[in-house]
């Protein structure tokens with residue numbers, strides 16, 4: 092019996108090793124994969140025992156994808172969580188504002204974030220107090236002003252917004268909202284991208300995602316020169332001069348769909364590195380070149396931390412009722428306007 096257990100664990104570790112080693116990254120030797128295979132088994136056992144689901148953002152580590160019930164962008168994941176029957180607990184492998192959004196849509200469920208240090212430079216660039224002040228100032232000048240907040244912000248900022256948006260529907264929401272003047276928080280690059288396509292006045296906030304903001308046109312041009320015909324897919328959180336070089340400007344989930352259905356077989360994925368790992372694992376017959384920019388916040392979530400979170404039910408996300416309801420109103424307005 093003991094022998095059978097050891098050999099099946101080893102077989103699972105070897106299979107995992109083959110899969111993860113194919114990504115061409117350090118840190119996936121057989122010893123590490125043996126440890127991961129044991130943690131994956133234990134996470135799956137606890138998920139069944141506790142009635143839990145694991146949601147993983149596209150930028151997570153490859154081994155986290157192995158225990159995820161759903162992989163996607165933050166909004167897709169929050170909406171998925173609502174649809175899962177019988178799940179009492181949601182373990183959110185992503186960053187804090189995403190776990191908050193999951194809680195907004197699932198107030199009756201326990202939402203856990205495996206590492207409470209997993210924040211976000213973009214979300215941290217705007218506070219509810221600063222937004223309230225700026226909104227009041229601008230309303231003196233533009234009485235019709237409306238606030239659109241990108242979902243990458245905290246729940247109390249969402250609660251002060253007229254509508255939220257994602258990178259996929261930002262333009263649609265800005266166009267549909269009943270105002271000619273839109274204060275767009277917190278990402279200045281996404282605001283500039285929307286401004287380039289609308290006649291409305293978009294007033295941007297001075298925030299950015301440090302991961303996307305550091306990618307330069309030189310880096311993209313180098314790859315384009317080295318690999319003729321490569322399709323460049325860029326995330327709208329990138330700088331305007333990088334977006335100009337892209338064949339398509341897409342959200343992370345739209346990049347997955349684009350790569351699956353495109354006739355092209357070589358792509359430069361200009362966003363956080365984790366998405367390329369997902370693409371390599373899911374579409375092994377195509378080639379994905381990555382920008383090698385890692386989000387330090389996303390990478391704080393580990394398989395060991397996820398196991399600890401499920402085992403000890405930590406760290407729980409809690410939101411005051413007024414914040415939760417205000418954030419939900421802004422998120423639902425987005426769904427109406429961006430549909």
Ligand code: SF4
Pocket residue numbers: 150186210211212213214243300301302303363386387388389
């Ligand atoms: S990639 Fe950027 S926007 Fe996403 S969590 Fe990291 S810092 Fe925030």
